[in-house]
Amino acid sequence: MFEQVFDTGAMRSAAHLELVRESITTASTLAHERTLPVIGDLAPLVPSGGLQRGSTLAVHGVGATSFALALAGQAVRQGSFMAVIAPPSFGLAACLDFDIPLRRVVQFVLPPDVANWAQVIAAVVEGFDLVMLADRHQATGSQARQLTARNRERGSVLIRVGGPAWPDAADLRFDVSSPEWSGLGQGHGHLQARKVAVQVAGRRYHGRKRTHEIMLPAPEGGVGLAPIAAAVTGVDRFAGADIDAMLDVVDEGADRDTTAAAPGLDAIA
Numbered sequence: 001m002f003e004q005v006f007d008t009g010a011m012r013s014a015a016h017l018e019l020v021r022e023s024i025t026t027a028s029t030l031a032h033e034r035t036l037p038v039i040g041d042l043a044p045l046v047p048s049g050g051l052q053r054g055s056t057l058a059v060h061g062v063g064a065t066s067f068a069l070a071l072a073g074q075a076v077r078q079g080s081f082m083a084v085i086a087p088p089s090f091g092l093a094a095c096l097d098f099d100i101p102l103r104r105v106v107q108f109v110l111p112p113d114v115a116n117w118a119q120v121i122a123a124v125v126e127g128f129d130l131v132m133l134a135d136r137h138q139a140t141g142s143q144a145r146q147l148t149a150r151n152r153e154r155g156s157v158l159i160r161v162g163g164p165a166w167p168d169a170a171d172l173r174f175d176v177s178s179p180e181w182s183g184l185g186q187g188h189g190h191l192q193a194r195k196v197a198v199q200v201a202g203r204r205y206h207g208r209k210r211t212h213e214i215m216l217p218a219p220e221g222g223v224g225l226a227p228i229a230a231a232v233t234g235v236d237r238f239a240g241a242d243i244d245a246m247l248d249v250v251d252e253g254a255d256r257d258t259t260a261a262a263p264g265l266d267a268i269a
Contacts, residue, residue, distance in 0.1 A: 036075035036157055041225045045200055045212055054152035058160045061176035063196055063216050068161045070223040072130045073098040080129035098222050118143035122150045134161040141167040171204040193219040195226045
């Protein structure tokens with residue numbers, strides 16, 4: 001009996017030692033892996049080309065949810081788990097548009113009158129690498145500081161999507177605007193892609209402020225860089241339109257060339 005108890009105690013001690021060793025290894029790994037990857041087309045929008053662990057991001061504007069999913073997609077595809085805190089109207093099927101595996105995504109729906117809202121969010125932050133917060137609760141100053149501190153301590157990435165502005169500034173703020181859809185002609189075609197302008201700011205963004213143009217979604221789906229605009233001629237403006245209107249523009253251009261050349265001929269004469 002004594003030997004059995006001794007062996008059991010030794011096994012428990014060994015198991016405890018193994019758990020301690022694993023926790024130390026995990027902490028060391030997290031200390032070295034301080035960023036989560038993003039897709040290459042979005043790398044120019046974030047410092048160091050990745051999402052800094054412990055940072056808080058805010059996304060606002062047209063297509064804010066899509067942009068947040070595009071930011072998180074690469075990290076989830078490479079093994080990270082993401083929590084989505086959103087109302088029931090949010091459809092997880094949107095993740096499929098950015099090739100995000102649903103087996104690594106968990107959605108939490110909070111009732112409007114939930115008690116201890118900040119504590120609930122903090123508990124979710126404890127268990128996930130990425131937390132997308134699309135909840136409409138208004139955070140007080142103390143709640144915002146609590147969640148920011150917990151997120152920094154855990155090493156997660158908290159992405160706030162739309163909703164009321166928080167009292168504290170986000171580490172990175174993305175404002176999505178100026179949507180331009182393409183794919184429709186005059187009486188034919190269908191929506192294929194949308195170009196948007198993204199402006200980056202925040203207390204951790206020290207780069208030159210400028211507007212980034214991306215495709216969200218791109219023609220083949222997902223996200224991509226916007227193509228460089230080419231010079232537009234009269235014919236290009238009527239591509240796919242009525243042939244008579246296109247020919248009128250060409251004729252107008254020919255008339256302008258003839259009129260411009262006339263003074264030169266008179267001067268020679």
